[in-house]
Amino acid sequence: MTVLSAKNITMQFGGLTAVDQFNLELSANELVGLIGPNGAGKTTIFNMLTGVYVPTMGEIMLNDQSIIKKTPHEIVKLGASRTFQNIRLFKDLTAVENVKIAYHNFIDYNMVQGMFRTKKFWTEEKKAHEECMKLLDIFDMGEYADTLAKNLPYGQQRKLEIARALASDPKVLMLDEPAAGMNPNETAELMETIHFIRNKFDITVLLIEHDMKLVMGICERIIVVDYGKTIAEGTPDEIKNNPDVIRAYLGD
Amino acid sequence: MDHNKKKAYLINAIAIVALYLVFFVLIQTKTMNNYFVGIAIMTCIMIIMAMSLNIVAGFLGEMALGHAGFMAIGAYSSASFSMALIDGGLSLPPIITLVLAMVVGGIVAGIFGFLIGTPTLRLRGDYLGIVTIGFSEIIRIFFINFGPTGGAAGLKGITRLVNFNNVYWITIIVAFLIFTLGRSKQGRAIISIREDEIASEAAGIPTTRYKVLAFSLAAFFAGVGGSLYAHYQSFLEPSKFGFMFSIEMFVIVVLGGLGSLTGSIISAIVLTVLPEMLRSFSEYRLLVYSLVLIIMMIFRPQGIFGRSEFSLTAFIESLIRRKNVKNSIGGGEAS
Numbered sequence: 001m002t003v004l005s006a007k008n009i010t011m012q013f014g015g016l017t018a019v020d021q022f023n024l025e026l027s028a029n030e031l032v033g034l035i036g037p038n039g040a041g042k043t044t045i046f047n048m049l050t051g052v053y054v055p056t057m058g059e060i061m062l063n064d065q066s067i068i069k070k071t072p073h074e075i076v077k078l079g080a081s082r083t084f085q086n087i088r089l090f091k092d093l094t095a096v097e098n099v100k101i102a103y104h105n106f107i108d109y110n111m112v113q114g115m116f117r118t119k120k121f122w123t124e125e126k127k128a129h130e131e132c133m134k135l136l137d138i139f140d141m142g143e144y145a146d147t148l149a150k151n152l153p154y155g156q157q158r159k160l161e162i163a164r165a166l167a168s169d170p171k172v173l174m175l176d177e178p179a180a181g182m183n184p185n186e187t188a189e190l191m192e193t194i195h196f197i198r199n200k201f202d203i204t205v206l207l208i209e210h211d212m213k214l215v216m217g218i219c220e221r222i223i224v225v226d227y228g229k230t231i232a233e234g235t236p237d238e239i240k241n242n243p244d245v246i247r248a249y250l251g252d
Numbered sequence: 253m254d255h256n257k258k259k260a261y262l263i264n265a266i267a268i269v270a271l272y273l274v275f276f277v278l279i280q281t282k283t284m285n286n287y288f289v290g291i292a293i294m295t296c297i298m299i300i301m302a303m304s305l306n307i308v309a310g311f312l313g314e315m316a317l318g319h320a321g322f323m324a325i326g327a328y329s330s331a332s333f334s335m336a337l338i339d340g341g342l343s344l345p346p347i348i349t350l351v352l353a354m355v356v357g358g359i360v361a362g363i364f365g366f367l368i369g370t371p372t373l374r375l376r377g378d379y380l381g382i383v384t385i386g387f388s389e390i391i392r393i394f395f396i397n398f399g400p401t402g403g404a405a406g407l408k409g410i411t412r413l414v415n416f417n418n419v420y421w422i423t424i425i426v427a428f429l430i431f432t433l434g435r436s437k438q439g440r441a442i443i444s445i446r447e448d449e450i451a452s453e454a455a456g457i458p459t460t461r462y463k464v465l466a467f468s469l470a471a472f473f474a475g476v477g478g479s480l481y482a483h484y485q486s487f488l489e490p491s492k493f494g495f496m497f498s499i500e501m502f503v504i505v506v507l508g509g510l511g512s513l514t515g516s517i518i519s520a521i522v523l524t525v526l527p528e529m530l531r532s533f534s535e536y537r538l539l540v541y542s543l544v545l546i547i548m549m550i551f552r553p554q555g556i557f558g559r560s561e562f563s564l565t566a567f568i569e570s571l572i573r574r575k576n577v578k579n580s581i582g583g584g585e586a587s
Contacts, residue, residue, distance in 0.1 A: 050454065076456035084454070090447035092559060100437075101444045102455035107437045111465075114436030115429045121436065128437075168456045 009058030019228040033219035041228040051075040079171035091150035099132040102167035155186040175207040296423040302504040302516040304473030310511035312466040313446030315381035321388030324493035326475025327482035330357030350413040357479035365471025395490035406489035414484035509555030514562040
């Protein structure tokens with residue numbers, strides 16, 4: 001079953017075509033890697049899939065629904081969430097508050113009930129707190145719940161961002177360079193985490209990554225882009241031996 | 253609600269009632285004369301203004317320099333409303349009239365907040381600041397030229413409905429509501445926009461909606477503050493609601509700490525009482541006032557409390573702990 005599909009999406013910035021007729025099909029519970037040299041257009045593809053950019057041409061479907069011209073928060077509600085290349089946490093809020101903000105759409109009380117602190121406020125807030133703590137515990141971050149996000153170690157910040165993305169209960173999780181800046185140990189731990197959440201939450205994961213060990217290690221399928229075009233697609237072994245890919249990375 | 257929270261509520265309630273009783277006794281025994289009661293009432297109004305501005309400046313993190321404009325709208329609309337009500341021969345109890353006038357003033361200001369906020373919140377930072385200054389100047393000039401509310405000569409004959417008793421409790425209620433707003437899911441959504449707008453949008457928060465909501469709510473409470481001002485002064489003149497008044501409120505919020513409501517309360521008290529206390533040194537008054545601000549900005553640029561709140565329960569607990577430590581040390585020496 002296809003969860004997310006993109007058909008011939010093209011993004012032009014003035015005269016520059018950043019992404020040219022890109023196609024993508026993600027099935028349920030798949031783990032797909034998107035790789036390519038610097039400036040190949042990977043993040044632009046992400047930004048189109050999450051509604052930050054509106055493609056110049058093409059169609060994107062999420063759960064059989066077009067998400068072209070939908071705002072990012074509407075797309076989150078429809079079931080696709082993301083993390084950022086440069087971590088974007090709510091730095092001056094605690095870890096659990098970070099998660100609670102993404103849990104926003106599942107907390108059911110209105111502003112008046114919140115301001116007058118009716119019974120509904122207390123029960124809903126309690127439920128939200130418990131759910132968010134559960135999510136943090138999955139990432140072994142329960143002890144950091146009341147730590148300000150900016151004071152967390154780098155690896156924990158990455159994990160918190162993934163936890164926050166999962167709080168909106170997505171069907172597709174898009175990770176933009178999750179291993180950037182991590183040491184080999186942290187990367188290995190991250191690989192396990194990604195594998196684990198894919199199975200635990202039964203979601204599709206699409207990730208951009210430069211760390212080939214991570215990509216080759218966990219992705220079932222890899223898409224290689226260069227100059228905004230797909231140049232190869234297949235299993236890690238196929239990609240490793242693909243002459244086009246080798247040329248794109250190493251030159252002729 | 254768990255046990256600790258109930259305890260915190262109880263302690264705060266006791267403190268609020270105790271503070272009220274202190275003022276009540278002082279006023280009844282005439283220890284506080286009318287001049288001081290007047291300062292106390294103005295302080296309460298400024299607390300409401302500073303806290304409402306804190307919704308935009310502190311929670312949402314936007315520079316809004318037109319708060320006096322919303323206050324003017326609230327003041328004029330509620331005053332017109334209560335005058336029409338009283339002229340119409342409806343003899344409601346004064347407190348009901350005041351509450352109705354406050355609601356009207358708040359809602360009218362809130363509607364203007366919504367109307368102004370929707371187009372201008374695309375702007376950020378200094379640009380939004382300039383637009384809001386422009387807006388409040390438009391309001392002021394409108395009232396100078398608007399005949400039905402007295403024009404430049406001012407609006408006279410507003411019934412004086414505000415006294416220390418009711419303004420104290422209204423301030424407590426407004427403070428409670430703004431405080432709980434900051435700790436609800438809506439408040440969290442607004443704060444997340446301040447922290448990182450792109451991440452907030454990516455976390456599923458409809459940022460535009462919450463920005464407009466924050467702006468309208470701030471305008472609403474500014475309107476409430478304006479209504480109280482109108483029914484306390486019983487006279488309104490447009491020149492009061494100038495640019496400098498907006499700046500004064502912004503200074504209060506910055507001094508208290510952007511995002512800290514208790515900070516706003518403390519600094520509203522300091523910055524309303526201090527100029528009055530310095531009245532006897534008239535010519536040095538502004539000098540001291542600005543010196544306080546400069547020293548503050550050098551040594552504590554994040555404001556008195558930064559972004560954290562003063563908690564009475566935590567304060568009492570730390571006092572008790574310190575006392576226990578002292579007792580145990582004292583006991584050790586005795587044995």
